[in-house]
Amino acid sequence: xxxxxxxxxxxxxxxxxxxxxxxxxxxxxxxxxxxxxxxxxxxxxxxxxxxxxxxxxxxxxxxxxxxxxxxxxxxxxxxxxxxxxxxxxxxxxxxxxxxxxxxxxxxxxxxxxxxxxxxxxxxxxxxxxxxxxxxxxxxxxxxxxxxxxxxxxxxxxxxxxxxxxxxxxxxxxxxxxxxxxxxxxxxxxxxxxxxxxxxxxxxxxxxxxxxxxxxxxxxxxxxxxxxxxxxxxxxxxxxxxxxxxxxxxxxxxxxxxxxxxxxxxxxxxxxxxxxxxxxxxxxxxxxxxxxxxxxxxxxxxxxxxxxxxxxxxxxxxxxxxxxxxxxxxxxxxxxxxxxxxxxxxxxxxxxxxxxxxxxxxxxxxxxxxxxxxxxxxxxxxxxxxxxx
Amino acid sequence: xxxxxxxxxxxxxxxxxxxxxxxxxxxxxxxxxxxxxxxxxxxxxxxxxxxxxxxxxxxxxxxxxxxxxxxxxxxxxxxxxxxxxxxxxxxxxxxxxxxxxxxxxxxxxxxxxxxxxxxxxxxxxxxxxxxxxxxxxxxxxxxxxxxxxxxxxxxxxxxxxxxxxxxxxxxxxxxxxxxxxxxxxxxxxxxxxxxxxxxxxxxxxxxxxxxxxxxxxxxxxxxxxxxxxxxxxxxxxxxxxxxxxxxxxxxxxxxxxxxxxxxxxxxxxxxxxxxxxxxxxxxxxxxxxxxxxxxxxxxxxxxxxxxxxxxxxxxxxxxxxxxxxxxxxxxxxxxxxxxxxxxxxxxxxxxxxxxxxxxxxxxxxxxxxxxxxxxxxxxxxxxxxxxx
Numbered sequence: 001x002x003x004x005x006x007x008x009x010x011x012x013x014x015x016x017x018x019x020x021x022x023x024x025x026x027x028x029x030x031x032x033x034x035x036x037x038x039x040x041x042x043x044x045x046x047x048x049x050x051x052x053x054x055x056x057x058x059x060x061x062x063x064x065x066x067x068x069x070x071x072x073x074x075x076x077x078x079x080x081x082x083x084x085x086x087x088x089x090x091x092x093x094x095x096x097x098x099x100x101x102x103x104x105x106x107x108x109x110x111x112x113x114x115x116x117x118x119x120x121x122x123x124x125x126x127x128x129x130x131x132x133x134x135x136x137x138x139x140x141x142x143x144x145x146x147x148x149x150x151x152x153x154x155x156x157x158x159x160x161x162x163x164x165x166x167x168x169x170x171x172x173x174x175x176x177x178x179x180x181x182x183x184x185x186x187x188x189x190x191x192x193x194x195x196x197x198x199x200x201x202x203x204x205x206x207x208x209x210x211x212x213x214x215x216x217x218x219x220x221x222x223x224x225x226x227x228x229x230x231x232x233x234x235x236x237x238x239x240x241x242x243x244x245x246x247x248x249x250x251x252x253x254x255x256x257x258x259x260x261x262x263x264x265x266x267x268x269x270x271x272x273x274x275x276x277x278x279x280x281x282x283x284x285x286x287x288x289x290x291x292x293x294x295x296x297x298x299x300x301x302x303x304x305x306x307x308x309x310x311x312x313x314x315x316x317x318x319x320x321x322x323x324x325x326x327x328x329x330x331x332x333x334x335x336x337x338x339x340x341x342x343x344x345x346x347x348x349x350x351x352x353x354x355x356x357x358x359x360x361x362x363x364x365x366x367x368x369x370x371x372x373x374x375x376x377x378x379x380x381x382x383x384x385x386x387x388x
Numbered sequence: 389x390x391x392x393x394x395x396x397x398x399x400x401x402x403x404x405x406x407x408x409x410x411x412x413x414x415x416x417x418x419x420x421x422x423x424x425x426x427x428x429x430x431x432x433x434x435x436x437x438x439x440x441x442x443x444x445x446x447x448x449x450x451x452x453x454x455x456x457x458x459x460x461x462x463x464x465x466x467x468x469x470x471x472x473x474x475x476x477x478x479x480x481x482x483x484x485x486x487x488x489x490x491x492x493x494x495x496x497x498x499x500x501x502x503x504x505x506x507x508x509x510x511x512x513x514x515x516x517x518x519x520x521x522x523x524x525x526x527x528x529x530x531x532x533x534x535x536x537x538x539x540x541x542x543x544x545x546x547x548x549x550x551x552x553x554x555x556x557x558x559x560x561x562x563x564x565x566x567x568x569x570x571x572x573x574x575x576x577x578x579x580x581x582x583x584x585x586x587x588x589x590x591x592x593x594x595x596x597x598x599x600x601x602x603x604x605x606x607x608x609x610x611x612x613x614x615x616x617x618x619x620x621x622x623x624x625x626x627x628x629x630x631x632x633x634x635x636x637x638x639x640x641x642x643x644x645x646x647x648x649x650x651x652x653x654x655x656x657x658x659x660x661x662x663x664x665x666x667x668x669x670x671x672x673x674x675x676x677x678x679x680x681x682x683x684x685x686x687x688x689x690x691x692x693x694x695x696x697x698x699x700x701x702x703x704x705x706x707x708x709x710x711x712x713x714x715x716x717x718x719x720x721x722x723x724x725x726x727x728x729x730x731x732x733x734x735x736x737x738x739x740x741x742x743x744x745x746x747x748x749x750x751x752x753x754x755x756x757x758x759x760x761x762x763x764x765x766x767x768x769x770x771x772x773x774x775x776x
Binding site: 132250 | 409434435440441443444446447448449450452453454456457462463464465466467468469470471477481484485487488490516517518519520521524629630631632633634638647650651761762765766
């Protein structure tokens with residue numbers, strides 16, 4: 001398959017800016033992406049846009065054309081929604097569109113405005129990613145759902161809160177030099193263990209924050225990048241998507257994520273790589289346990305061993321396969337619709353040597369980005385590689 | 389381009405069933421589609437699902453995996469949203485996926501549950517398809533927006549309410565034999581002109597109803613259809629998408645739909661046909677004026693002449709190019725997320741000779757389906773042809 005070049009990327013700072021609208025955020029991210037890419041807006045042939053809760057937080061649907069306009073682009077635009085994997089699925093269809101020759105230049109991205117809803121409002125809005133009839137009406141929120149998954153993991157494979165705490169500590173440390181990160185503060189294992197409980201066994205520092213933010217990517221075909229002499233050393237070479245039953249009680253596994261496994265198998269095969277080739281990963285750590293499940297699903301750790309990966313230094317910045325060098329959803333923040341595209345931006349920068357944490361992955365050629373929806377009823381995985 | 393076969397289609401009755409959930413509706417539509425197709429559910433490789441207002445009407449996002457489950461399918465699933473063109477964009481990405489060899493069998497469709505919101509609630513929910521900051525907060529609803537477009541059309545090209553009334557009369561007549569239609573009642577031009585005004589010049593019978601319903605399509609590659617000996621004489625041979633500024637005041641035209649023109653030009657070129665080849669059309673007549681703008685945008689009528697097309701019998705069942713033989717959104721109903729897929733189902737049945745109105749298009753080989761989002765800030769057009 002022809003690789004799809006990441007010509008440019010732009011992120012707003014992730015954080016708490018309830019006064020900023022979604023269109024304002026996406027305009028900023030796309031402006032940075034176009035400047036970074038050297039691509040002219042008029043070359044864009046299609047816009048792929050991810051957003052999760054705009055109907056609830058901004059009383060705004062139909063955001064495709066609205067965000068094309070915010071980005072200064074006049075091209076057909078579609079909004080993709082797959083809960084927290086909304087821009088992951090947008091990237092996937094964008095990759096297909098370029099590959100199959102339907103477009104040479106596309107704008108992909110996503111936005112979420114959340115903090116204007118307040119914590120309770122945002123928690124309630126996030127719950128629409130779960131099964132309303134069978135989960136939400138019974139009182140389930142996402143901290144509760146992931147807490148169930150953590151309890152199941154502990155019961156099945158062992159491990160404890162201290163193992164999870166190392167994930168949080170690692171991701172906070174990784175975020176320190178990331179200027180776009182919501183939390184740039186060091187924390188200790190003790191801080192995590194002593195933090196208020198949210199839903200046992202998960203505490204405050206096991207949980208990602210509620211965030212506003214946007215991410216944008218300019219993707220091009222190989223031919224366009226060469227013809228225009230773009231500085232675009234990194235390409236998306238593999239894409240995969242998986243699905244699972246929506247409600248936790250219908251799943252075969254609580255302590256595994258088959259949708260992410262399927263997505264990674266498809267993406268690796270698509271790129272012609274395997275898990276052993278992965279030098280660096282951004283995974284969907286909406287809660288610390290989610291990172292554990294993700295690195296196992298992606299084959300970066302054996303099942304049952306992910307819980308010790310951060311503690312034993314295998315996924316830390318100086319480990320064999322650093323995970324979430326951006327700070328992850330945990331410390332960088334999680335503006336839902338922006339997350340999937342932002343992970344691609346982070347991996348591209350890490351591989352290109354332009355990320356503040358690139359020093360930890362010198363010589364790396366292969367990265368993966370894993371984006372999950374809800375309790376991983378949907379997942380996308382993308383493989384990025386440095387093009388020689 | 390390799391044609392994409394319409395192997396099966398299923399619709400629920402469109403209408404007023406507030407007690408039925410979205411998943412219930414989509415389960416019914418997809419069950420009919422699978423039975424119609426002769427395709428086994430386990431062969432489905434991806435699900436493309438359109439929904440517009442599920443966050444508001446059912447407190448349910450992330451409907452991709454939920455609806456795959458409702459359809460009895462275990463495959464990656466994505467929800468597409470482009471307001472009233474939500475399943476139009478879903479069909480488009482599905483077509484690309486099959487064409488580029490990424491899948492041989494996909495399930496595409498959409499659902500909307502609306503009547504449980506009541507008329508005022510549904511009207512408010514529909515308004516999120518317009519620009520919240522610049523239109524909705526100023527009090528604009530969709531009847532008002534389309535009324536502005538009708539006024540602009542009358543001012544620019546002439547025409548009057550009576551011309552529009554003939555569109556409504558025609559579509560109600562077409563719906564009479566359609567068992568899935570919401571309104572199967574004959575109306576007269578006088579009925580339309582004497583009906584209560586909704587937003588001048590549009591009255592009650594110029595407006596489509598608020599509807600619940602679902603539509604599903606099983607699409608396959610040429611190779612799969614042949615290998616499995618499917619009875620699938622009709623294929624999607626062209627796809628196009630257009631976009632425009634979101635808010636009416638930012639548009640170049642109030643009385644034209646450039647997004648639909650762009651979509652049709654792309655779709656015709658893609659299929660290798662032109663407007664003169666079109667034997668039958670389903671267009672997005674959410675209001676009578678919308679049908680007029682659509683048939684002009686699609687090149688079926690010259691600009692300024694669409695207003696007389698129904699009155700003068702060019703688009704009636706016995707006319708040269710029948711439009712909305714299903715009854716259209718106007719009489720068949722408009723469960724928003726289902727509409728785009730349902731239009732494809734109608735054209736496929738009309739061309740295959742299995743539609744109750746097929747007698748009016750005997751020997752027809754080429755049809756188009758036009759699906760529009762909001763005030764046509766987004767539009768898709770698909771060309772369907774009988775495969776010899």
